[in-house]
Amino acid sequence: MSANGYETVIGLECHVELSTASKMFCACPTEFGGEPNTRTCPVCLGEPGSLPVANRKAVEHTMLIGLALGCEIAPRSLFHRKNYFYPDMPKNYQISQYDLPLCVRGALDVEVDGDRRRVGITRVHLEEDTGKTLHVGTTGRIHEAVYSLVDYNRAGIPLVEIVSEPDVRSAVEAQRYVSELRSILETLGVSDVRMEEGSMRCDANISLRKPGEGFGTKVEIKNLNSIRSVGRALTFEIERQRKALDAGERVVQETRHFDEGAGVTKTLRSKEEAFDYRYFPEPDLVPIEPERAWIETLRGSLPELPEARRERIATEHALTPAQAAMVGASGASLSYFDRLIGGGVEPREAAVWMSGELARALNPAGVGIEETRVSPAGLAELIALVRDGTINLNTAKKVFQEAFAAGKEPAALVAERNLAQVSDTSAIASVVADVLAQNAPEVERYRAGEDKVFGFLMGQVMKALKGQGKPDAVQSVLREALGR
Numbered sequence: 054m055s056a057n058g059y060e061t062v063i064g065l066e067c068h069v070e071l072s073t074a075s076k077m078f079c080a081c082p083t084e085f086g087g088e089p090n091t092r093t094c095p096v097c098l099g100e101p102g103s104l105p106v107a108n109r110k111a112v113e114h115t116m117l118i119g120l121a122l123g124c125e126i127a128p129r130s131l132f133h134r135k136n137y138f139y140p141d142m143p144k145n146y147q148i149s150q151y152d153l154p155l156c157v158r159g160a161l162d163v164e165v166d167g168d169r170r171r172v173g174i175t176r177v178h179l180e181e182d183t184g185k186t187l188h189v190g191t192t193g194r195i196h197e198a199v200y201s202l203v204d205y206n207r208a209g210i211p212l213v214e215i216v217s218e219p220d221v222r223s224a225v226e227a228q229r230y231v232s233e234l235r236s237i238l239e240t241l242g243v244s245d246v247r248m249e250e251g252s253m254r255c256d257a258n259i260s261l262r263k264p265g266e267g268f269g270t271k272v273e274i275k276n277l278n279s280i281r282s283v284g285r286a287l288t289f290e291i292e293r294q295r296k297a298l299d300a301g302e303r304v305v306q307e308t309r310h311f312d313e314g315a316g317v318t319k320t321l322r323s324k325e326e327a328f329d330y331r332y333f334p335e336p337d338l339v340p341i342e343p344e345r346a347w348i349e350t351l352r353g354s355l356p357e358l359p360e361a362r363r364e365r366i367a368t369e370h371a372l373t374p375a376q377a378a379m380v381g382a383s384g385a386s387l388s389y390f391d392r393l394i395g396g397g398v399e400p401r402e403a404a405v406w407m408s409g410e411l412a413r414a415l416n417p418a419g420v421g422i423e424e425t426r427v428s429p430a431g432l433a434e435l436i437a438l439v440r441d442g443t444i445n446l447n448t449a450k451k452v453f454q455e456a457f458a459a460g461k462e463p464a465a466l467v468a469e470r471n472l473a474q475v476s477d478t479s480a481i482a483s484v485v486a487d488v489l490a491q492n493a494p495e496v497e498r499y500r501a502g503e504d505k506v507f508g509f510l511m512g513q514v515m516k517a518l519k520g521q522g523k524p525d526a527v528q529s530v531l532r533e534a535l536g537r
């Protein structure tokens with residue numbers, strides 16, 4: 054419960070495009086980025102007389118998602134027509150599932166600050182995506198373009214909708230839910246889950262209530278396309294509703310959209326404009342009645358899921374839960390970690406580098422670990438240079454950031470810049486002699502018993518060596534020269 058006396062109630066609906074080779078009800082390819090309207094056929098354009106056939110792989114992918122979320126697979130489920138008129142819907146109805154979805158009653162556990170909470174999954178159902186509309190020019194009035202272009206390449210791509218129970222209690226929890234769901238889908242290999250390309254997008258239903266009271270009036274926020282947006286939109290909306298309720302106003306039931314630039318939610322349409330979809334069973338498709346054996350084969354093929362993976366990594370490599378969560382966040386980060394270890398890096402050290410320097414480089418660049426510009430082998434080499442004393446940790450960190458920015462191998466940069474530490478005692482001794490000559494008063498004070506001056510002299514020598522002196526070597530040469 055939040056401090057101001059309200060409980061936040063959030064339910065999430067996430068849409069995920071499945072990564073099948075062909076569309077949901079026809080043989081058109083699904084690949085992203087084709088010339089507009091080149092990946093279409095009479096079926097996905099809804100031409101009269103064309104007949105849909107369900108994509109077996111899409112049904113399998115949906116069942117895998119259901120099984121990974123602990124759902125029951127319905128012995129019989131149906132496709133329905135959801136009727137509405139919109140230019141990106143060539144058939145003027147969308148084939149979806151209504152009262153008999155493929156998967157029901159599952160759960161997803163999320164952890165916030167060490168607190169584990171279970172979010173119920175109401176249903177996982179299968180449908181088809183719509184096309185894309187591009188609005189061109191502006192008349193000056195809100196939501197009015199001069200003309201619009203429609204691309205049907207996306208129309209008919211298999212889409213899974215995952216609906217949660219209203220069990221989520223904060224914006225952060227909603228973010229964890231989406232992030233964990235995304236990680237599960239990625240692990241299952243059923244979708245590329247690229248939120249920025251729209252292959253995963255979430256709607257959030259949110260309301261506030263006083264503890265012990267029934268649900269408040271809910272508002273739906275549509276099309277949140279990043280985990281960050283989920284957090285920002287919900288944080289804004291919680292505050293907006295709280296202010297309204299505190300002022301004695303009523304929250305209006307409506308659909309809102311999140312304006313990324315302004316960081317606010319805005320009314321899209323009110324409840325009065327809500328559609329009546331006039332659902333009815335799709336007469337051209339047979340019910341889905343998966344055999345027990347098919348379901349069990351799929352259950353047996355489930356990979357290690359993120360939660361189990363995190364626990365295994367933590368135990369196997371003696372990592373903290375936070376480190377294990379970071380390493381096990383995705384298949385790509387786990388593979389990076391494994392390759393670092395394969396390159397001779399200690400597991401804890403690998404985790405520290407990944408959560409430190411690597412994360413620092415990736416985040417502002419907005420790059421995923423799979424596209425990082427320093428390979429695990431390159432980083433392992435750099436860490437080895439620290440271990441054998443060729444460079445110190447500070448230099449290594451600087452080299453890493455430069456290597457990342459320039460897309461170079463870190464070890465090559467060390468050699469190119471001649472950054473190796475000076476450990477040759479005769480070289481150090483001549484610098485030490487110069488420094489002592491230039492700092493006679495300090496040398497006197499040290500010799501008179503003022504121990505703390507040693508640190509100053511040490512600093513002067515390191516500075517003269519441009520930070521490349523090997524600290525233990527410098528220290529011993531300096532002590533010897535000072536004679537105490």
Ligand SMILES: [Zn+2]
Binds near residue numbers: 092094095098
């Ligand atoms: Zn087609």
